Amino acid sequence: MVIRKREVTLESLLSKTAAGDRDAFQQLYERSSAKLFGVVLRILKNRQMAEDALQDVYLKIWQRADAFDAQKGNPISWMATIARNRAIDVVRASRNHQTVDEPGDEEELFQLGASAAEGVEAGDLETLRFCLGEMKLDDRRYVLMAYYEGYSRDELSERFDMPVGTIKTRLRRGLMALRMCMERA
Numbered sequence: 001m002v003i004r005k006r007e008v009t010l011e012s013l014l015s016k017t018a019a020g021d022r023d024a025f026q027q028l029y030e031r032s033s034a035k036l037f038g039v040v041l042r043i044l045k046n047r048q049m050a051e052d053a054l055q056d057v058y059l060k061i062w063q064r065a066d067a068f069d070a071q072k073g074n075p076i077s078w079m080a081t082i083a084r085n086r087a088i089d090v091v092r093a094s095r096n097h098q099t100v101d102e103p104g105d106e107e108e109l110f111q112l113g114a115s116a117a118e119g120v121e122a123g124d125l126e127t128l129r130f131c132l133g134e135m136k137l138d139d140r141r142y143v144l145m146a147y148y149e150g151y152s153r154d155e156l157s158e159r160f161d162m163p164v165g166t167i168k169t170r171l172r173r174g175l176m177a178l179r180m181c182m183e184r185a
Contacts, residue, residue, distance in 0.1 A: 010075035011068075018065035025062060032076060033058075036083040043087035043149070053090050057083045088150030131181035139174035146171055 010031065016024030036057055041050040060082055068078050132140055142160075145151045153171070157164040 010079075011070050014061075014065050014068045014075050014078075017062060018068070025065075028061070029058060032079055035076065036079055039080050039083040040087040040090075043084065044090060049090060049094075050087070053086050054083070057086050060086065091150050092152075127182055131178050134181055135174060135177055139170055139177065142167065142170050143174040143178065 008027065010028065013024045013028040013031070017028055033054065037050060037054050040053045040057065041047065044050045044053060057079070061079055064082075068075060072078075132144075135143070142156060145156060145159075146153070151159070153164050153167050156162075156167045156171075160167070
C-alpha cells in the first residue's frame, strides 16, 4: 500500500504565510520564484535589477498574503501581478536613466503580448496572440506599451507627439477590440 503525501497548494501556502508561517513562505518562494523572476526580468531586461525587484516582490507577498482572495483568482496570477507592478514601478522610477525601446517588428510585439500574459492558461495565450495579431498595429503598440511596459498616457502622448485624449481613445479602442476578440474566440 502506497501512501501519497497530499500536495500542498500555493493557496494553502499563502494562507499559512498570512498567518506568519515562515516555512510555508519558504516553500511558496521555492515553488514560485522562477516564474516571478521571469516576469520581472522580461520587463526590466536587467538581471541585477530583476533580482532586487524580486526581493521587493516577496516582501510585499509576505506583508500582504492575507489580501489574497481565492474567489478572485489563482495564487500565481495574484503574485505575478505584484511582480509585474513592482517591475513597472522600477521602470518608471529609472525611466530618466534608461530608454525602453519601442517594439520594432511584428514578432517582437507578439512576444511582448505573450509575456504580458503571465498566469494565463495555454489556450487563452494562443487566443491572446491571435487577437493581438488582429488588432491595428498602432493600437497593439499602444496597448502593449501601456499595459506591458508600464507607460502612462502622458508618456505615450509625449513619445508619439499626440494629445493625451487621442492616446486615451486609442487605448480604449484597442482594449475593446482585444476584449471582443477574446470573447468571440
